[in-house]
Amino acid sequence: MTVSDTYIFKSIEGYLAWVEFYPGRAICYIPQLGSWYEETHIIDDVQAGLERARYCLEKSGVQVEGGGARMVLSPGQYYPRIWRGVYRFSFLSDSYDKLDPFEVYGPVYNQCIVAAESLLLEVKDVFRFVEPAQSNLTAYSHRLRELLILICTEIEACWSGVLKANIMEQQCDRFTTKNYLKVCxxxxxxxxxxKLKDYDLKFEPFKRWNILQPTKSLPWYDDYNSVKHDREGNFSRSTLGNVLNAAAALHVLQVAQFGPGIYEMWRGNRFSIFDVCKSPAIELSEIYLSKPIIKGKFDSPVELRSQRV
Structure with a gap:
């Protein structure tokens, strides 16, 4: 039986609860002890809607908070390599992220995260010789140039992967930042x-990325292009500051694709030199809901080709 509409709410305890409407019935997903159980209500077809969903949940004992929302995607659907969950900075909080990137993406996820870990370990090794302090961010060297090039080429691989997975851009021999900007x-x-772990340095590597200056609005990436194509003329741009910004961008791309939980010890427990200190507030209507909830199944990728950026 095909679901017609799904409406989602947050309970007063901070948990997610939602209602799927089918012909003649509504199935409520009730939060309980970190999981959900189903409860069915018989309804008239004309009764489907936001207020009816609220009524069904409250009838099932859920006290909802706020107005709720109609889901953009049906349960089980997701945009490939684009994270949509609820993240809080504690495993005891009301985080919600049921899409397991290893199960859904397999080798693609594994290669991405291993490549990122390898590069971030290389950056950490630099700290044995150069302290990542504000006064040292202009330091440059051959090793820092090598790292800047390697990290930025991996960033390009992530950008390309998201573009291709969602068919947001036609295949071509060489993407530019005008193409890459569509994933922003x-x-x-x-x-x-x-935030750089153990140090008082924070980074927002994509904060000023814009269509008017798709390359120069990312100064670390603009410098990467300069030192890649003209080492002799631009060697001094191979700075620790640029390497740290690029490394921060690589970390951001991992969590923006696969969720912050991949770096938390109670879930993915992957290595990074960074912690997330600010993440997007994802609207209730955009969160990915698994189907069926008990198995946490996601099997219906939805491409973004019709949503041009």
Whole structure:
């Protein structure tokens, strides 16, 4: 039986609850002890809607908070490599992120995260020789140039992967930042901020990325292009500051694709030198809901080709 509409709410305890409407019945998903159970109500077809969904949930004992929302996607659907969940900075909080990137993306996710870990470990090794302090951000060297090039090429691989997975751009021999910029809005890249662990340095590497200056509005990426194509003329741009901003951008791209939970010890427990300190506030209507909830199944990718950025 095909679901017609799904409406989602947040309970007063901070948990998600939702209602799927089918012909003649509504199925409520009730939060309980970190999971959900189903409760069915018989309804007239004309009764489907936001207020009816609220009534069904309250009849099932859920006290909802706020107005709720109609879901953009049906349960089980998702945009490939574009995270949509609820993240709080504690495993005891009301986080919600049921899409397991390893199960859904398999080798694609594994290669992305291993490549990022390898590069971030290389950056951490630099700290044995150069302290990541504000006064040292202009330091440059051959090793920092190599790292800047390697990290930025991996960033380009992430951008390309999201573009191709969602068919947001026609295949071509060489993408430019005008092409790559199309992932900025779906991934909410301008809204992420990360902190370097053990150090008082924060980064918002995509904060000023814009269509008017798609390359120069990313200064670290613009400098990467300069040192890649003309080492002799631009060697001094191979700075620690640029490497840290690029590394922060790489971390952001991992969490924007696969969710912040991949770096939390109670879930993915992958390595990074950064922690997320600010993430996008995802609207209730955009959150991915699994189907069926008990198995946490996602099997219906929805491409963004019709949503041009």
């Amino acid at each position: 809005t779906p991934l909410r890249l301008t809204e992420w901020e990360v």
